[in-house]
Amino acid sequence: MLADTKKVGGFLLLAAALLLNGCKEEKAEVGAAAPALAAYDLQGNPASLEKWQGKHVYLNFWASNCGGCLVEMPVLEKLSKEFGDSIVVVGINTDKEEMNIQALLDERQVSFPNVRDQLAITQERYQVIGTPTAFLIDPQGKLTGQYIGMLHEPELKAIFEKSRQKG
Template identity: 55%
Template structure:
């Protein structure tokens, strides 16, 4: 009878020791747990030295689709300084290739199959964007749609960092 109580106390102690990590400005951006469209594991290291506009989106999100054309244009404006990385949050059963082709998307797009990246970046809805500077530090987290002129201002600031 004593052994189950010991196990329960041990488990409670472990649970109390667990803490939720908060995405904090100025801290290192969490690692990605997502895959590109060719099923290769993705890493922020691939874009080290550039600012990253990490954009979480889903195919059924009107705001996400509204941002795509502007993000595509801005991704080509400062290619040596800022990279857009789209992170699709839909299940694999949702075919996104036709949608990407329709919008002419050439920036990297990842799929977050296990939802781990969404958890690490505290994504509670789409669109959600995380700005990461060229040193890999979180600059800002924004939930919701941005107007084209807002995106333009954000990219101008990122390009100057």
């Protein structure tokens, strides 16, 4: 009986690993199509890049314990309002589910969309190894830029202005 249980457990573990591996095949590459999100909005609904199709998307991976991420937030909020006609900022939170990011977003008055990536599948697809890391996606869904580390307002504004010019 114990041997059968171990076999079944081993099979299930292998099946889960293969299934997750299949989900994570996509890899981000500048110049190629942006990988799909495997994340959920704060209401628990699946998030999809198609929601913002037709606009540039500034996909910003962040964590609540990342000082650079928290410093960027008010600048991203300001720019998301200023450039809202051509670009949408989408925060991808990498914290575990127990973290109440809604309270943090409310406290910092962040209104741009944020989604959660608790299983780290989206992080793996985008090959994110630290936060903040961001990607610029054009209106056709192609990755046009990758930005690793905290950016200051002049750098962020230049990225947003370029995306407006490319319309």
